[in-house]
Amino acid sequence: MNNPIRTAIIGYGRSARFLHATGLLGNPQAFQVVAVTSRSEPSLAQARADFDCPTFTDYHRMLRECEIDLVVIVTRNDQHCEMACHVLAAGCHTLITKPLGITREEVARIYGTAEQAGKKVFPFLPAxxxxxxxxxxxxxxxxxxxxxxxxxxxxxxxxxxxxxxxxxxxxxxxxxxxxxxxxxxxxxxxxxxxxxxxxxxxxxxxxxxxxxxxxxxxxxxxxxxxxxxxxxxxxxxxxxxxxxxxxxxxxxxxxxxxxxxxxxxxxxxxxxxxxxxxxxxxxxxxxxxxxxxxxxxxxxxxxxxxxxxxxxxxxxxxxxx
Structure with a gap:
């Protein structure tokens, strides 16, 4: 059996918890949540209770200190592009909640960074x-x-x-x-x-x-x-x-x-x-x-x-x- 995909989450609000965390927790053979980043202390406390994993307020530090395969980005729309490019450059695949970016230029930048890094981008489109x-x-x-x-x-x-x-x-x-x-x-x-x-x-x-x-x-x-x-x-x-x-x-x-x-x-x-x-x-x-x-x-x-x-x-x- 393959090892679970080591997964981190950036942003742990309502959508992250009820749309993404539930699926990750429901598939422990496929995914292991190893870290969560949020600016909200109550959200971090909830993440620790849900996953019993390290939490961070700075996702750059999370990328440096944790062994991660996949990063799920569930933050404000204007933050998706910059965060995704940092995650990809750090050697991680990324799943980004919709919208992927707020302009065509942002989307092109994300996929360009993914190609350079040899990593995959997964737009989250539940509909x-x-x-x-x-x-x-x-x-x-x-x-x-x-x-x-x-x-x-x-x-x-x-x-x-x-x-x-x-x-x-x-x-x-x-x-x-x-x-x-x-x-x-x-x-x-x-x-x-x-x-x-x-x-x-x-x-x-x-x-x-x-x-x-x-x-x-x-x-x-x-x-x-x-x-x-x-x-x-x-x-x-x-x-x-x-x-x-x-x-x-x-x-x-x-x-x-x-x-x-x-x-x-x-x-x-x-x-x-x-x-x-x-x-x-x-x-x-x-x-x-x-x-x-x-x-x-x-x-x-x-x-x-x-x-x-x-x-x-x-x-x-x-x-x-």
Whole structure:
């Protein structure tokens, strides 16, 4: 049996603990966490409790003092490039949470450093393995619903946040934060290259200067139209700075200014942002529409220009950001 991959983590906040640490702890034959770096002492204390490993406040010192094969970077977006290049130059492979970089130049620099060092870069793109994405890909590939002409991917929620993700100087904003979840998966399903792009974004409710809502329409070379959206309301109602009528009408429980207490036995999540009670929404579904008064029993007989797939995850399935 091969030895476990000696793994270190830079940044140990909510995403690092619940998206990365759980997988590492669940695969002890494959991974051994040997060090964690964070600027937060409570996070370091939690890391020591989770892994019983050395902790650091300076990742340069960690790279010098520890024998490491792989470094997982889960920090602010604006820190990814510099940290990744230092990690690669130190002789370690690296996995970087999305986005890989905040500019094309940063991404090119990361891969250039990896090539020089002879090491690998692994972008962390969890939506590619989402159950909704994989299931709809299977349906499309089966040919059951004919030729696809449009793919929609959207997330809605009337909530605000007040962390670094609201500041453009830190690489914040909903596009860099959710583009990997909402824009890339339907583009992959379209199985073509982009030809035309329209996009619109705005900073509406959150503090800071980064956009908190966006809409994009990408026409692919094969004619498929990819619609992606983050919005505050799931229906065509007016949305004000205090309330979204559609969102309010869907609420099943009150909202909290901080996350409600976790159930007994479950880890407690930080309350660094505003959380909204989870809404009960239907599971991802296929939408098929015809121009005739009656719908055929089999979707395989529908005209190809009237077929559409919908990728709208329920709020309970929303990935961590």
């Amino acid at each position: 590619r393995w989402g159950t909704d994405y994989r299931r709809i890909r299977e349906i499309i590939e089966s040919g059951e619903i004919g030729r696809i002409f449009a793919i929609h991917r959207s997330v809605y929620g009337f909530a605000t946040r007040d962390d670094w993700q609201t500041e453009s100087k830190f690489g914040g904003g909903i596009i860099l934060n959710w583009g990997a979840h909402l824009i890339e998966p339907p583009m992959l399903l379209a199985n073509s290259k982009p030809k035309h792009l329209f996009g619109s974004c705005a900073q509406v409710l959150n503090p800071g200067d980064a956009e908190d809502t966006f809409y994009s329409l990408i026409t692919m070379e094969n004619g498929v139209r990819v619609h992606s959206q983050w919005s505050f309301s799931p229906k065509p109602f007016p949305i004000g700075s205090c309330k979204a009528p559609a969102a309010a009408s869907l609420a099943t429980t009150p909202s909290w200014r901080s996350r409600p207490p976790s159930p007994p036995g479950q880890p407690t999540l930080p309350s660094s942002r505003t959380w909204r009670a989870k809404e009960q929404k239907p599971a991802p579904k296929l939408l098929a529409t015809t121009s005739t008064a009656t719908r055929p029993k089999s979707t395989a007989t529908l005209p190809p220009t009237f077929l559409m797939t919908s990728l709208t995850p329920s709020r309970g399935m929303k990935p961590f950001d």
